[in-house]
Amino acid sequence: MTNEVLRVDFDLLDRQIVDLDGHPVGKVDDVEFGTTADGRPFVAAILVGHHALGERIGGRLGRWMAAVARRLHTTGDPQPLRIPFERVAEIGSAIRLDVRHELLNTPALELWLRDNVIGRIPGASDAGQ
Amino acid sequence: MLASDLLGRPVRDRDGKPLGRVADLLTEPDEHGRQRVVRVLVTPRRRGRLLGFERPGIQRPWLLERISSLLHRGTREVPWEDIDWSAE
Amino acid sequence: MKRFLAVTLGILTAIGGFVDIGDLVANSETGARFGMRLAWVVVVGVIGICLYAEMSGRVAAVSGRPVFDLVRERLGARVALANLAGSYLVTLLTLSAEIGGVALAIELATSVHYLLWVPIAAFVLWVVLWKVKFEPMERVFGLAGLALVVFVVALIALDPPWAQLGQQVTSPVPPATEDWGTYGFFAVALFAAAMTPYEVFFFSSGGVEEKWTSRDLAISRVNVFVGFPLGGVLSLAVMGCAAVVYEPLQAQVDTLGQTALPVAMALGKLGLVVVILGFFAATFGAALETGLSAGYTVAQYFGWQWGKLVRPRQAARFHTVVLISVLLGVALLLTTADPIAITEYSLVFSAVALPLTYLPILIVANDRDYLGDEVNSPLTNVLGVTYLVIILVAAIAAVPLMILTGMGS
Numbered sequence: 064m065t066n067e068v069l070r071v072d073f074d075l076l077d078r079q080i081v082d083l084d085g086h087p088v089g090k091v092d093d094v095e096f097g098t099t100a101d102g103r104p105f106v107a108a109i110l111v112g113h114h115a116l117g118e119r120i121g122g123r124l125g126r127w128m129a130a131v132a133r134r135l136h137t138t139g140d141p142q143p144l145r146i147p148f149e150r151v152a153e154i155g156s157a158i159r160l161d162v163r164h165e166l167l168n169t170p171a172l173e174l175w176l177r178d179n180v181i182g183r184i185p186g187a188s189d190a191g192q
Numbered sequence: 193m194l195a196s197d198l199l200g201r202p203v204r205d206r207d208g209k210p211l212g213r214v215a216d217l218l219t220e221p222d223e224h225g226r227q228r229v230v231r232v233l234v235t236p237r238r239r240g241r242l243l244g245f246e247r248p249g250i251q252r253p254w255l256l257e258r259i260s261s262l263l264h265r266g267t268r269e270v271p272w273e274d275i276d277w278s279a280e
Numbered sequence: 281m282k283r284f285l286a287v288t289l290g291i292l293t294a295i296g297g298f299v300d301i302g303d304l305v306a307n308s309e310t311g312a313r314f315g316m317r318l319a320w321v322v323v324v325g326v327i328g329i330c331l332y333a334e335m336s337g338r339v340a341a342v343s344g345r346p347v348f349d350l351v352r353e354r355l356g357a358r359v360a361l362a363n364l365a366g367s368y369l370v371t372l373l374t375l376s377a378e379i380g381g382v383a384l385a386i387e388l389a390t391s392v393h394y395l396l397w398v399p400i401a402a403f404v405l406w407v408v409l410w411k412v413k414f415e416p417m418e419r420v421f422g423l424a425g426l427a428l429v430v431f432v433v434a435l436i437a438l439d440p441p442w443a444q445l446g447q448q449v450t451s452p453v454p455p456a457t458e459d460w461g462t463y464g465f466f467a468v469a470l471f472a473a474a475m476t477p478y479e480v481f482f483f484s485s486g487g488v489e490e491k492w493t494s495r496d497l498a499i500s501r502v503n504v505f506v507g508f509p510l511g512g513v514l515s516l517a518v519m520g521c522a523a524v525v526y527e528p529l530q531a532q533v534d535t536l537g538q539t540a541l542p543v544a545m546a547l548g549k550l551g552l553v554v555v556i557l558g559f560f561a562a563t564f565g566a567a568l569e570t571g572l573s574a575g576y577t578v579a580q581y582f583g584w585q586w587g588k589l590v591r592p593r594q595a596a597r598f599h600t601v602v603l604i605s606v607l608l609g610v611a612l613l614l615t616t617a618d619p620i621a622i623t624e625y626s627l628v629f630s631a632v633a634l635p636l637t638y639l640p641i642l643i644v645a646n647d648r649d650y651l652g653d654e655v656n657s658p659l660t661n662v663l664g665v666t667y668l669v670i671i672l673v674a675a676i677a678a679v680p681l682m683i684l685t686g687m688g689s
Contacts, residue, residue, distance in 0.1 A: 069227050071195050072216040073244060077352050077360070079345065079583050086590075090352065090583030094195035096229075103272060104193055105226040106219060113582065119196040120358050148227065156343035156650050173584070177596035180603075186411060187593040241356050243643055252646040253661040256668075 069154070075109060079157040080146070082164035089170070091158065092116040092143065109151070109158070112143030112170070135172050144168055203234060204276045211270060212236035216246070218269065232275050236266040287502055293418055294507020295514065296425025298329075300566035301381035302374065302473040302630075303515050304559065305623045308539040309688075310466045311522030312532060314455060316448040319516055321467045325474025326512035328667050330504050332475065332638060333483050335645040335656070335664070337500040340484040341492035343650040347484045347641060348580035354640035364581045366633040368574060371478050373626035375570035376609035379405065380619025381563030384536045389556050395616065402610045405567050409602060414489065414588050421565030427558030431517035434546040434555075440524040448523070457530065465681040465688040468674050469624065472631040474512065475671070478573040480637070485576045489587045494654065521546075534620060574605035624687055631678040634671050642668060 069075070071094055080088040089111035096104035117129030133141050144167060152161040181187050201214050215235040219227035233246060245251075245260040246267060310318045336347050345353070348367070352360035382405070383397035390397075408417060454463035492500065521542035522533055533539060536559065544552040572588075579586035579598040586598040613619065642664045645656045656664060682688075 067220055069219045070216050070233075070247070071219065071229075072199055073242075073247070076195060076199075077357055079349050079353070085344075087583055087585045090581075092357075096193040096195070096198075097226075098193070099222070099226065099228055103228045103230075104198075104217075105222070105228040110194075111583070116357060116582075119194075120361065121196075124358075124361065156345050173596050176600045177593050181596040181599050182593045184410070184592070188591055189411075190591060241354070241359065243354060244647060249648070252656070253642065253665050255665050256643065 069106070071106065074154055075106070075158070078154075080109065080111065080160065081157045082160050082167075083152075083162060084164075085159075086164045088146075088160065088164050088167060089144065090116075093119050095145065106148045108145045108147050110143040110145055112141065113172075114141040115143040135175070141171075144170065198277075201277070203232070205270070205274055206276055208276070211275070212266070213238060215242060215267065229272050231269040231271055233267065233269050235264050237264075242267070287499055289419060289423075290499060290503040291507045291510070292426060293422030294503050295510040296422040296428070296562065297418070297565055297569070298479075298508055298511025299425060299428055299514050299518075299562045300374075300473075300476070301377050301563050301619070301623050302476060302627050304381070304518060304536065304539055304562070305620055306466070306469045306473040306627060307515050307518040308522040308533045310470055311519035312526035312538075313458060314448075314463065314466065315523040315527045316445050316520065317452055317455060318463070318467055318470055319449045319519060320452055321470040322474060322512055322515050322519070324670070325471045326509055326515075327663075328471070328475045328670070329479065330508050331660070331663055331667055332480055332641065333504045333508065334501060335660070336480050336484040336641050337487050337492070337504065338497060338654055339641060339644055339651065340487035341496055341500060342494055342652065342654050343644075344488055345644075345650075346488045346576065346580055347481050347637065348577045349583075350640045350644050351637060352581050354643060355636065359636070360581060363633070363636045364577055366629070367477060367481075367577050367637060370626060370630045370633050371481070371570050371574045371577060372605055372608055373612075373622055373629065374476065374478055375567060375574060375605060376612045377619055377623040377626050378563045378567035378570055379606075379609050380613050380622060381536065382560060382567060383613070384619060385556055385559035385563060388537055388540065388559070394619070395614065398610055398613045401564075401567075402606055405564070405571065406603065406606050409568060409571050409606075410592065410599075414486070417568060418486070418565075421561050421568065424561030425558060425565055427554050428514050428518075428562060430543055430547065430551055430554045430558060431514060431521055434543040434551060435517050435520045435524070437546040438521065438524050438542065440520065445520065445523065461681060461685045462688050464677060465685045468631050468678050468681060469627045469688070471670075471674050472627040472634070472678075474515070475634065476630055477634055477637050478570050480641075481573040481576050482569040485572070485580075485587065489589050497654070536620070571602055571606055571609075575599070575602040621687075628678050628682050631674045633675075635668070635675050638668065638671055 075091050075094050078091050082088055091109045092112055092115040093110040095108040095110055097107035099105055113132035114129050117125045117132055150160050150162055151158055153159040199214050203211050203214055205211055211234045214232055216233035217229045218231040220230045222228045243260055245257050251257050340346055351363055379402050382401040383394035386397045387394040454460055525542040540555045543555040575598045578601045584597045585595040592599045644650055648655055
């Protein structure tokens with residue numbers, strides 16, 4: 064960052080989130096604010112999830128995306144992945160966290176496809192190339 | 193409260209004069225290190241994304257910056273305390 | 281020495297990788313109908329793809345962000361979603377066309393109907409995407425694609441009336457048999473064939489996967505500035521061969537066999553073998569690139585784990601999109617839709633989708649927060665903005681020209 068000011072829309076929303084080692088975690092789909100004692104909002108957490116994204120986009124397309132996300136969600140309630148802002152180590156061309164992605168909840172869609180589609184194909188666990 | 197609840201909302205100043213829509217929220221760290229919203233970027237007309245040209249010192253390519261600043265004429269930062277969010 | 285070899289291989293790969301089914305179809309069709317009167321468009325397109333690929337390669341190397349990641353970051357979730365829908369559909373159409381091209385190339389070699397080869401080609405394609413390492417995959421098909429140099433040899437062997445071809449190059453107006461509408465339509469198609477978005481999705485994502493840094497910029501630039509123009513020379517040779525053989529006869533080119541015929545006329549059976557090998561390698565290589573690019577666009581929009589560096593089960597959503605895309609591409613071909621027609625549509629819509637993919641890269645390539653001192657030079661910006669205008673004109677003109685001329689017929 065070139066200065067102290069953080070722009071919620073420009074610097075946070077829609078930016079790629081990566082973990083400690085640079086693995087993609089998701090995009091910033093929305094930002095959650097807390098409120099200070101004097102009533103000002105402060106950045107409390109970044110939210111990741113297709114449902115949150117759909118709600119933010121709004122309109123017919125956004126509602127449709129949110130509905131699909133809800134449908135694809137196998138465990139019921141599609142809560143977004145909530146990453147407390149304290150876990151953000153650096154904001155640059157990507158938002159780098161100070162944790163490894165294994166410690167965060169894996170999105171339901173990824174888990175489902177891993178267990179039911181990709182994981183069943185021979186060679187799915189072969190080392191990366 | 194979510195960013196998506198605030199961004200894009202039409203707002204007024206304390207005298208009830210319309211300021212336009214919220215284009216961005218600018219935060220600065222307080223004594224606890226929390227990023228508090230200190231200023232609000234408002235833009236009088238809905239004319240698409242600001243594309244990053246709203247930041248100071250970002251001025252190239254020249255022609256695109258000119259077009260962007262012409263389309264978003266009147267875009268300015270207003271202190272948080274001067275914004276009336278109740279406006280519809 | 282090793283470094284020298286890497287650069288040479290990169291250049292050779294870029295030459296072979298530049299030409300795909302779109303270039304083969306568009307260049308030989310235009311050659312047959314317009315002679316060399318549209319050759320200038322290939323030059324304009326090659327300069328454009330050099331500029332675009334260099335910028336996106338530089339952004340990928342310095343900031344680590346591939347193209348579609350930046351599309352959403354700069355255009356916002358909503359506009360980028362519309363762009364994703366468009367870009368994904370264009371990439372899917374192109375993937376389908378390339379698989380069709382592979383099958384047509386095998387039909388040329390075996391005389392067995394191409395539809396029988398489509399499922400087989402697609403299955404082999406998917407296995408390669410699933411199993412084979414990135415670099416050998418790119419190298420093998422890029423190098424084999426160099427077989428298309430046979431078009432240059434054939435053009436010289438045909439001993440064409442060079443003066444007449446040269447005169448056509450310098451008179452950029454439609455011939456008496458054509459009007460400005462078809463001239464414009466084929467200009468847009470040729471431009472889109474040279475400046476395909478998937479090439480840049482693939483190039484920048486590959487750069488991120490190979491962990492380019494600022495130190496790799498020189499290699500990336502040499503590859504782009506030598507490889508793509510030489511690939512453009514192959515395109516012009518394809519056009520030239522069609523111009524020499526078909527234009528005097530007023531014959532239209534609408535099969536891949538007709539594209540190959542001038543080579544067979546000039547060089548006999550051996551030439552035909554080489555040209556079929558070249559078709560196969562070029563379309564198969566491009567099918568690999570478009571298959572991956574379909575996955576890249578979706579995964580990078582949503583911020584998923586993508587790419588071939590991790591185990592497939594760690595990028596389950598990405599691999600699912602790639603798999604579904606290959607299946608959809610096959611399904612489109614199995615409706616017996618003509619692969620050449622699919623190619624033509626993919627070129628038109630690719631021209632329409634280009635501006636919103638190009639603009640974010642042009643802007644980010646100027647952003648010091650991302651690139652530090654590696655931002656665009658003033659000259660690059662003059663060219664960059666000029667091309668933004670050209671790309672916009674092509675995008676606006678594409679669909680009206682398609683309707684007015686009935687796909688140029």
